[in-house]
């Protein structure tokens with residue numbers, strides 16, 4: 388009986404026979420590395436694409452969203468900890484749904500895409516890959532919602548079947564990643580670049596936590612890095628922290644802190660900067676970066692108005708608005 392090394396994520400867990408990696412669900416079964424949650428989702432929901440959040444990818448489509456137990460991060464403020472910080476056998480809800488069935492159920496529900504989300508889909512990689520292949524063959528899009536803590540080789544391969552990604556950039560600070568997420572920054576930056584290089588439509592989310600990562604100088608460095616490495620047209624979502632899990636000692640992010648972060652990122656040169664999960668905030672809308680025309684008006688996850696032309700431009704100045712609009 389031999390140990391196996393999991394080469395999926397930067398942890399590189401060396402797993403003794405019968406044991407699991409740090410994510411709890413990738414186990415050494417007789418010298419073979421097996422993801423125990425393959426075909427066994429613990430969460431299934433139909434969400435609007437705006438909830439992923441994706442603001443520049445096939446607006447308004449319903450998305451068949453799945454997750455299994457397990458995660459390769461251990462964020463102190465995890466919103467889905469009952470799912471992510473457990474192994475498959477610890478879940479009360481454990482369905483059986485093979486990749487073909489996911490696609491069939493998505494189509495039955497009139498969804499136009501499948502999203503791999505909630506916990507980090509990196510840990511159920513094989514299930515994502517097989518489902519995404521079949522979903523694409525059936526004409527559905529594939530959406531990856533991730534913290535991006537994955538090695539380059541498996542990610543590059545997966546990008547071949549992905550259409551869009553919302554990737555968290557939790558802070559532009561390695562110390563923050565180590566303290567709050569039990570991860571490191573550089574692999575996440577690499578994963579962002581890889582997805583961009585592979586042509587996956589990419590939006591970035593930064594959860595702003597009071598006192599921990601709301602420093603405007605750091606936010607400016609993050610915005611500059613995004614501009615230099617992903618492009619100024621990359622949408623960035625600042626979202627509001629709510630006290631959760633092991634981080635109940637901090638208050639929700641004040642809206643002004645989100646507004647300050649947004650102003651800093653816009654000033655640094657990013658063109659599409661959003662404030663997420665603050666209902667009715669005007670920064671949930673899309674504006675033309677050239678002339679300020681209101682292009683998409685949103686309330687929550689609902690699109691109230693949509694003015695981008697069929698060829699993806701501002702109706703007033705004809706500026707090309709990046710995204711997948713059909």
Ligand SMILES: [Zn+2]
Pocket residue numbers: 675676677678679680701702703704705706
């Ligand atoms: Zn315009």
